[in-house]
Amino acid sequence: ETGVTQSPTHLIKTRGQQVTLRCSSQSGHNTVSWYQQALGQGPQFIFQYYREEENGRGNFPPRFSGLQFPNYSSELNVNALELDDSALYLCASSQGLAGAKNIQYFGAGTRLSVL
Amino acid sequence: DQQVKQNSPSLSVQEGRISILNCDYTNSMFDYFLWYKKYPAEGPTFLISISSIKDKNEDGRFTVFLNKSAKHLSLHIVPSQPGDSAVYFCAAKILGSNYKLTFGKGTLLTVNP
Numbered sequence: 001e002t003g004v005t006q007s008p009t010h011l012i013k014t015r016g017q018q019v020t021l022r023c024s025s026q027s028g029h030n031t032v033s034w035y036q037q038a039l040g041q042g043p044q045f046i047f048q049y050y051r052e053e054e055n056g057r058g059n060f061p062p063r064f065s066g067l068q069f070p071n072y073s074s075e076l077n078v079n080a081l082e083l084d085d086s087a088l089y090l091c092a093s094s095q096g097l098a099g100a101k102n103i104q105y106f107g108a109g110t111r112l113s114v115l
Numbered sequence: 116d117q118q119v120k121q122n123s124p125s126l127s128v129q130e131g132r133i134s135i136l137n138c139d140y141t142n143s144m145f146d147y148f149l150w151y152k153k154y155p156a157e158g159p160t161f162l163i164s165i166s167s168i169k170d171k172n173e174d175g176r177f178t179v180f181l182n183k184s185a186k187h188l189s190l191h192i193v194p195s196q197p198g199d200s201a202v203y204f205c206a207a208k209i210l211g212s213n214y215k216l217t218f219g220k221g222t223l224l225t226v227n228p
Contacts, residue, residue, distance in 0.1 A: 004158065033215065042119070042204055042218030043159070056214035090158055104216060106158030108177070 004093050004107035012085030012113045013081050021076040021110045030095060031055070032074040032106060034066060037088040049074055078112075086114045118142045118209050121219035129227055134192040136222050138205030141186065145207040149216070150179060150190050153202045162203075163190070166210075195226045 005024045013019050025032055029049045035043035045058035049068035063079040072093070078085055088111050092104035120139045120148045138148075146167040146216070163170040165179045172179050178191045204222050206216040214216055216225035 035216075035218075040220065041205075042121075042220045043216070045215035045217070049216050058215060092158075103161050103164070105161065106151075108156065108158045 004105055006089075006107035006110050007093050008110060009108070010111045010113075012115060014115050015081055015083060017081050018077065018079045019081060019112060021078075021089050021091075023074045023107060025072045025074070025093035026105050028095055029093035029105070030072050031093060031102070032068055032072065033094070034074070034076045035090040035092065035094045036060075037090055037109070038084075039087070043090055046076070064089055072105070081113050081114045082097070086100075086112060088112075117219075118145075119205055119217050119219040121203075121205055121222050125220050125221070125223040125225070127225045127227060128195050130197055131194045134190075134195045134199065134224055134226065136190040136203050136205075136217055136224065138188045138190075139186055140188075140207050141206070142209075142217075143186070144209050145217070147208050147210050148179070148181060148188050149206045149208075150177075151204045151206060151218075152199075153204060153221070157165075159204055192224075195224075197226045199228050200224055200226050 009021045014083045019037045019038045032047040033048040046060050065077045068094040070075045071084040088109040090109045094104045096102040101113040150162040151162040152162050153159045163177050179189045202221040204221045205219040
C-alpha cells in the first residue's frame with residue numbers, strides 16, 4: 001500500500017506567478033483535501049475533492065483552485081502568487097464520504113516560497 | 116478566530132515520565148477530535164481520535180481524554196520515549212455536516228533521555 005505523495009517537495013516562485021502542486025492519494029482513497037500551513041501555525045483547510053468534484057472550501061480566495069482526476073490524484077493551483085502564500089502545502093487523502101469518521105492521511109507537503 | 120487552541124507552544128519531559136498535551140475548543144458543534152504527530156520534513160501522522168460520545172480512548176501508550184462541558188481534551192503519553200519528540204496537533208471536525216479538520220497551532224514535545 002502506497003502512502004500519499006506530493007510533488008515537488010520545494011518550490012520557489014516570484015510574486016504574480018502561478019504554481020501547480022500535485023498529490024497522489026493513498027491507494028483506495030477517493031477523497032483529497034488540501035491544507036496550507038504557515039510558519040508557526042496549524043494547517044488551514046483550503047478545499048476538498050470527492051470523486052472529482054469540489055466538496056467543500058475554506059476561507060481562501062478564488063485564485064486557489066484545484067482538480068481531482070479519475071485516478072483520484074489531485075492538483076492545487078494558485079494564481080497571482082502573493083508573498084503571504086509562502087507556506088507548506090499539505091495534501092491529505094481519505095476513503096469515503098465527507099463528514100465521516102474516515103481518517104485523513106497526509107503527505108509530506110510542498111514547501112512554497114514566494115519572493 | 117481560533118476555534119481550536121493549544122496554548123502551550125512547547126513541553127519538555129524526561130524519558131519514562133508522563134507527557135500531557137492540552138487542547139481547548141470553542142465551537143460546541145465539534146463532535147470528533149483527533150491528534151496528529153508531525154516530525155520535521157514529514158506530513159502529520161494520525162495518532163488517536165475520540166468521538167464526543169466518549170470521554171476516554173486508549174491506544175497503547177496514548178490516551179485521549181475529552182471533557183465536553185469544559186470543551187477541553189488532553190493527550191497523555193505514558194511512558195514518554197525520546198522517539199515521541201515531535202509537534203503534536205489537536206484537530207476537530209463536525210461529523211455529518213462538515214468535511215474539514217480544524218487544527219490547533221501545535222505543541223512541540225521534547226522527551227529528554
